Amino acid sequence: MDKLRDFLKTWPGRILLVLCLSPLALLGIESYFGGSVDPNQIAQVGEASVGLSEYQTAVNSRRSEILDQLDDASLLNEDVLHEQVLRGLIDRTLLEQQAGKLGMTVSDDTINRLLRQEDIFQDAEGNFSNDQFSNFLRQRGMTKDQLFAEFRNQLSLDQLNASIVGTSIYPMKAVNQLIDLQLESRNIWLHRFNWQDYQDQVKLTKSDIESYYNTNKEALKSAAMIDLAYIQLSPQTITVADITDDELKQQYEGYKQEMAVVDERQISQILISGDNAKARADKVAARLNKGESFASLAKTESDDPTGATGGAIGSFNPSVFGSDAQVVEEALQGLSVGDTTAPIKTSFGYQIFTITEDNGTKLPSLESMRVELTAKAKEYKRQEIYADKVTAINDLAADGFSIEDIAQQENVALKRLKDYRKENNTSVLAQPAVIKEAFDEFTIQDQAVTSGIEVGNGTVWAQPSNYRPTKTLTLNAATPQITQLLRKQKATDIALKQAKQVATGIKTLADINNQAVNFQVLADVNRQTSQLTEKERGMAFSQQADDKGIVALAGATEVGATVIVGDRIKTQQQSRLSDVEKSQTAGIIRDNLGQDQLQDYLDYLRLLYNVEINEANMAGARDR
Incomplete structure (x- = not known):
């Protein structure tokens, strides 16, 4: 951060600030064609603010984009969505102010030229239309000066982003070195020392547990939990009676209409x-x-x-x-x-x-289509019964019936989940939409049945009870957790000591077979192998062996400790990437570095400008 701050004070640093924000942090220029800014604020950023209407529009837009990519809407985490959108708008506002502070601007002539190129303002012959421009302003309640100001602001941000993101340096020599790393391979012999095998050797004292507790007390918290009773309904669970001739004929008529007969x-x-x-x-x-x-x-x-x-x-x-x-x-x-x-x-x-x-x-006859039409009639009937049942259950929930009464009245199986968690939920109802409704403040307070929550191709209704909020654990409550953690740490230390002793005794290939433990032969593997864990892959290529020699390495890993013996690291002589592919790879790397530079710069701006979030408006917006 200090190096970045010093660099930004120089003339090249000021030039570097002449560009645009990434799509993750900014709304594009088309957002200015969506309406004027709501005076209600969601956040104060320096001397500027983020409007509530602007915020809600951005949330709705981003939600629509995500839902288009999801098969199950309940997987959308609304809290994360709101946080990401708010951060993006705050980032944009920070850069807007900084661009103004640095005197970055665009002339009216440039804006005039760019606006004349916008399709929205052109007539059928492709010429700029004053009438269409005037109608555009009138429909959005904007003046020409307001549009110019917003357009000028966006262009300044575009310049700011390009200068930060687009100027990161990553030479082709480094790209080639990175590619060479991916082409490295070596023969591997491996033995894992699982920490569980050493936990019986661990001796923990009361003092060990108390010391850990006192040092890490603030991090030792209970999870927010409830007991959850719920019912789940899907069209597949609906039993459909036999299809009548009238229903079959109705499907056949529908088929004929569909075929425009x-x-x-x-x-x-x-x-x-x-x-x-x-x-x-x-x-x-x-x-x-x-x-x-x-x-x-x-x-x-x-x-x-x-x-x-x-x-x-x-x-x-x-x-x-x-x-x-x-x-x-x-x-x-x-x-x-x-x-x-x-x-x-x-x-x-x-x-x-x-x-x-x-x-x-x-057209085929009804008789020849009987099987197909019967299936369609059953599905239509099933969906109709399902929709009626969902409506009936929602009405019962709104009238204050308990989940037990609803399950009995609607003949739906009642299920229960004990210790249903708000965080790190791995239950059968781990969808963010269900968790959000189940832990809703009013639902918990009234112990009410939620309205129907769409999950996959079905619906869930839940009723929470026995709410236990997050709180710092007492020493007695935290002792099992601390004991398990310390036992694993100390058992891993013992395993690592054993691993290092074995590694020390291996100097030649013949020494591998003389050890008290058996090694697994992985043969020739590269950095992308799935046979090694992440930490093992890092260790496996961390040290080169002597010519015609081997190297034995020991380290703590996910399983406890691992000994890896490797021969000399080899690199393929010919890269499988063409010059064009290498150039594209370099571009991707530079873009990633540019995003890192942008985030560093935004952190720097947060030190310059005070950011205050209106929590009340934020909470209200989330509930909409």
């Missing part, structure tokens, strides 16, 4: 009425089956005036048949051009139909 079947009819209509109709059907012409029989046998024209009645229209529409449609279903129906009993008598032309969409 246009019924263009041309049909003809023969109507037989009177006392002996059934017998006459059967005789006509028999003659049709023998191959006689439908049009000819319609002219001689039909009792309807359409018989004179061969029985043609035009396109099929269910509304023409009134209450008979369904039986007629079922009879026509699946028929091709030239096919005839059996005699159908309708309110007019007995009717026989044939299809003379079909220019409509060809």
Whole structure:
């Protein structure tokens, strides 16, 4: 920090301040086209402030971005979201003030030129439109001077960011060295000394525990916990009764609408009425089956005036048949051009139909789609029942019913979680959305049932009880935790001592087999190997061996202690990266270094400007 502060006082340091913030810390220039600033403040930053409306808009925007990437909205941690957005807005405000203090500005001519290039202000021919510019200002309640001021401010920040993030130095020589490190490999022999194997040798005294407690008392706190009773409902748990024919037909009609089906079947009819209509109709059907012409029989046998024209009645229209529409449609279903129906009993008598032309969409029959339509009908019914049940449970929760009563009334299994934690929660309900609602101050105080919390593809309702807030542990309460921690530390020390003794006795490859412990042969491994833990990977390539020799290393690791024997480190002669890929790698490294420089600079600005957060407004914004 001191080196950075000294550098910023120099002329190159001042030039370095001429750039823009990263997208993580700043809203882009399009944010200025979203509305004016709310006077209610969420934070005071030096002589400037972060507006409540600005803050809420940024939270909503960032939330939408994250939810677009999540399958389960309950995984979104609202507290972290609010903290990150607030920090970003404060960072922006700090840089805005510093840019002003350094006299950074952009001329009106430059702003005019840039605004004329914005698509939002251009007409159909691509020319700047004063009318569109005026409408833009009017819709947002802004003046031209206000827009220019905000545009000028954003451009100054853009310059500030580019100068900080874009000027980090990382030479290609260093990039090549970094790539070479990733290409290193060596043969490894390994033995782990697990600390658990040495814990019986550990002797802890009361004085050891008390000393640790007194030194680390403030860090020894109990976790905030509750006992949680909950019910969970998902569509998959809903039992659906058998599907009726009406429900199946409804799905088929929906399928036809979805496929934008246009019924263009041309049909003809023969109507037989009177006392002996059934017998006459059967005789006509028999003659049709023998191959006689439908049009000819319609002219001689039909009792309807359409018989004179061969029985043609035009396109099929269910509304023409009134209450008979369904039986007629079922009879026509699946028929091709030239096919005839059996005699159908309708309110007019007995009717026989044939299809003379079909220019409509060809659709599979209901029967051929029965399995698919049945599944869709069941899912539709399941979702409908699920939605009704969610509404009913929410109403019961709002009316003050206990979780036990709700579970019994709605026939849903009641489940319980004892010692449900606010932090480091690894239970089956570890989603941030559930934790937030379960530990809500009013929910805990009233021991109320939460409203439905969407989790994955289901919903959870929870009722907390027996709340235990975070507090500093007493010596007696902390003793088991301290004992376990000290036992592990001391057992690891014993394991490390053993590891160092073994490593000291290994000078040649032959010495490996002469040890009292057995070594695992890992053969040729590189820095990316998954066979070693993180600490072991660091140790494995920390020291080069002599030509044709080996090196034995011992160190404390995640498991306790590890001895690693390695031969000479080898580097591949040819890098698998092209010159273009190396250049891209260097760019990524420089960007990362630039972000580090930016964070260092923001820490420096926090020493210059006082930052005060309006906790009341912040809490109110989080509850919205």
